[in-house]
Amino acid sequence: MRTSLRGTKNIVRRVGAAALAAALLTGLTMPTASAAPARPDLQRTMQEFVDAGFGGMQVRVRDERGEWTGSAGSRELGGTAKPPTNGHFRVGSTTKNFTATLVLQLVAEGRIGLDTPVAGFLPQFGLDSRITVRMLLQHTSGLFNHTGQYNPDGTVTPGIPWAGKEWVDLRFHTYRPEELVRLAVSKSPVFEPGARWDYSNTNYVVARLLVEKLTGRPFAEELDRRILRPLKLRDTLSPGAWPGMPQPYAHAYYQYDDGGQRKTIDVTHQNPSWISSAGDMISTTKDLQTYFSALQSGKLLPAWLMTEMRKTHPGSASLYGFYGLGQFSQDLGPGCGIVLNHNGSNNGYGALMYSTPDGSKTLTGSITAGDPENDPVPSYPAALDKLVKKVFCGK
Secondary structure (H helix, E strand, C coil): CCCCHHHHHHHHHHHHHCCCCCCCCEEECCCCCCCCCCCHHHHHHHHHHHHHCCCEEEEEEEECCEEEEEEEECCCCCCCCCCCCCCEEECHHHHHHHHHHHHHHHHHCCCCCCCCECCCCCHHHCCCCCCEHHHHHHCCCCCCCCCCEECCCCCEECCCCCCHHHHHHCCCCCCCHHHHHHHHHCCCCCCCCCCCCCCCCHHHHHHHHHHHHHHCCCHHHHHHHHHHCCCCCCCCECCCCCCCCCCCECCCEEEEEECCEEEEEECCCCCHHHCHHHCCCEECHHHHHHHHHHHHCCCCCCHHHHHHHCCCCCCCCECCEEECCCCEEEECCCCCCEEEECCEEECCEEEEEEECCCCCCEEEEEEECCCCCCCCCCCHHHHHHHHHHHHHCCC
């Protein structure tokens, strides 16, 4: 869930740690009469992810050539079927973009201001009175990360279990959002509010509770009412504590040490309440495409709030660019321009979501963990850069 430059390395290592042995098979969903022609360049690039050690991948691209979908690898350990191109997956921190959009819709309605302190709305947590809505959405609040805080000296202050055998044993445990926030505020702040930038999942759990306070409705209900139903995102949900996965899907696997033995288990079904609205959502490449295109083209927020959403913090550099309010802005260089994105990872799944600023060109995808003998960590940044530039630069 952590996507700073340091955190990106940890995300990728977690995907690698969850690797599974799988046949490296490619597959292509052939276009219908109204779809884009075959894209062998994109198919080859997907296969490079699989060859690097990922188990399976599905990608959806919409550009001036039309819409294309493809998949590579395997949908299940030891199987031969490729991942479905309409498959459901856990989107991880891509959830944060939905949460930010929901909060900003309330700002647009005058329910709260971007620079309004949030402590008065949630007095039960004793939040620092200087923490504002903007600080939550941009990760400048200084709140301890409830999934564990990465310290400047390289150490980690533990939070709730999210990795290893401890997480495996607790993967069906239910956490309440209030519980996660109370854990975070029981720890010392990482810095003074607004002093710098540091990615903290807790910010987006507080944002969830703020939405519920302002609307008087559960977060999932408000998300459905404001975003999912209007955009007809029928395959997207905020599952709460539900551990299931709608079909179809590619399976997710996780590797961990148990008493000195390396084990691999299927974690497709897991309770995502440990990450809450910072990373619990399930979606498809089609729904992510529809949503992110609608957002960037101005269908969900007024222009002035889109401008605020795209203002990035100079201290937030990462593999994905610089962080604004719930999304990254990445300059791909001359001839390519700016892309907006918020990727994510969950134990076993990874998600990709990119768009041009006008919403006309999009890239969405899902990756599952793969071959335990072939660690994808070293290859991931270059493979991702190549895929993104093929789509948005024509390279």
